[in-house]
Amino acid sequence: MVKFVSVDKVKPGVTLARDVYGVDTFTGRIVMLKANQVLTTAHITKLLGLDLQGIYVHDNKSIMSTLIATSEKKEVISNIKELYKIAGKATESIYVGNIENTNDVLEKLIDTITDLESFYLTVDDLRLYDDNTYNHALGTTILAIAIGKHLRVTREDLTDLALSALLHDIGMVQIPISITQKPARLTDEEFDIIKLHPAQGTEALKDNERVSERVLTGILSHHEHYDGNGYPNRPKGKQIPFFGRIIACADVYDALTSQRPHRGAFSAHEAIEYVMGNAERQFDSGVVKAFLKCVSPYPVGNCVKLSNGELAVVVTQNPENPLRPSIFLMDNPSKIIDLYSDKNYLNVVISEVVEEVVES
Ligand SMILES: [Fe+2]
Structure with a gap:
């Protein structure tokens, strides 16, 4: 993908997408650097000396930085991986200590997001590219924190919101892989089994003293719809717990923009259109308004x-x-x-x- 960036934001290793021109006193416009040139520190110094508005570069994910550091994402992923592993063993419950560790990791993530003065999340900001399995939990959590911040959720409550978002699908570990990974549309019977996961997740966590009631209701209600047509209990509008309404929006956007066994990923703008079009039906319109302030289908410079x-x-x-x-x-x-x-x-x-x- 091609991006237009100001020269002071360019790092060595980035590849030019268009020729860069300079002015020669005798011959007029001349090519200073050709497209496809991989930039070195010396090139960047030379470019900084030119009076340029910016340059066109190829957006290389490993070089261009995202808002949230890879190391921080890795920490969240390894934590949720551990919790899923424990939740998958029917004989074990998730220990208080596991949740305490998770909360410590989430605190750091919340600090990172709340410290950003103004920000827009791209789909890349929601992902860790070398580990796909738990990306959905990570992406939903990042987005839920961002939406919560725009809705002025207090710092203390953001910790519960983040934990609820991180664990929202933990009940899925009890659903057979033949259903969760099925590379085709589910039958009605299979979908009825999927519909059990909010209650199964809540059940697995209900005795943990570090998991508050709000975290549990967020998990239980993340598939409820604003018009009452969701599952499992079908409350309507503001009867749906606040965290559930936020997680519902974050969950659907992250899921739509991810590759799934039975379909390709939607582009960010298609997923945003879906969320906007379903305000008041599937989603709380107040949550959708906050969501629109957090996401970026066309980042600056694209x-x-x-x-x-x-x-x-x-x-x-x-x-x-x-x-x-x-x-x-x-x-x-x-x-x-x-x-x-x-x-x-x-x-x-x-x-x-x-x-x-x-x-x-
Ligand atoms: Fe779910």
């Missing part, structure tokens, strides 16, 4: 193609609607267009993120 064929670069996110950020056109970088309010662009949408920019 190159995108508009539905009118123009190529553009994302300049700022719109906190009300992440699908309509401000952009500049590649052909006219000095003009900023706000897709949310510019009358000439009301019918124009972002049709895709540009993976490759062809040099003209």
Whole structure:
């Protein structure tokens, strides 16, 4: 994927996606560095000396940093892995000590997220790329903390919200793998078995004195729908526990943007459209509003193609609607267009993120 970044954000090892031009007094515009050049410290120093707005680079996940450090994600993953292992053994219960360790790890994650002044989470921010098994628990937790922060959940309550989100699917360890990993649509009978997991998870944790009632109700209600059409108990609206309403939204967004045995991953913008379209039906609209302030389908610097064929670069996110950020056109970088309010662009949408920019 191609990104437009300011030169001071570039790290050695990044590959240029477009030629970089400079001005020669005698010959005019000259190519300073060619596309596909892997940048060294010397190149970056040279680029810093040029009066550039930014450069186009290939977004390499191992080089470009995400908001939450890999080491921190690894710690959360190893913790949830341990809890799932214990929960999978029918004879053992999750010890108080395990939950205490988990809470310590979650405290660090909450600090990281609450310390960020303004942030938008990309799908990459929710994942750890070298370990896929427990990514859903990690992603749901990160997003639930972020939504909770926007809804002004207190610092103390965020710990319970994070624990509830991390453990929301722990009841799934009791569902046969032939159902959870089935590479096709589930039958009604199989889905009835899946529907047992919120209650099974709650049951496994209910005697643990470190797991509060709010954590349990969050787990039990994470598949309830705002209009009363969810499961297992079908409460409606604000009767659904607050944590359950937050986790429901985080869970669905993370699940849709993940690869599943029976389908590919939805893009971030498709998943956001799904969540927006289901406000008041599946989700609490107050939670959806907070969710929209946390996610980023088109991060700043992404190159995108508009539905009118123009190529553009994302300049700022719109906190009300992440699908309509401000952009500049590649052909006219000095003009900023706000897709949310510019009358000439009301019918124009972002049709895709540009993976490759062809040099003209
Ligand atoms: Fe679930």
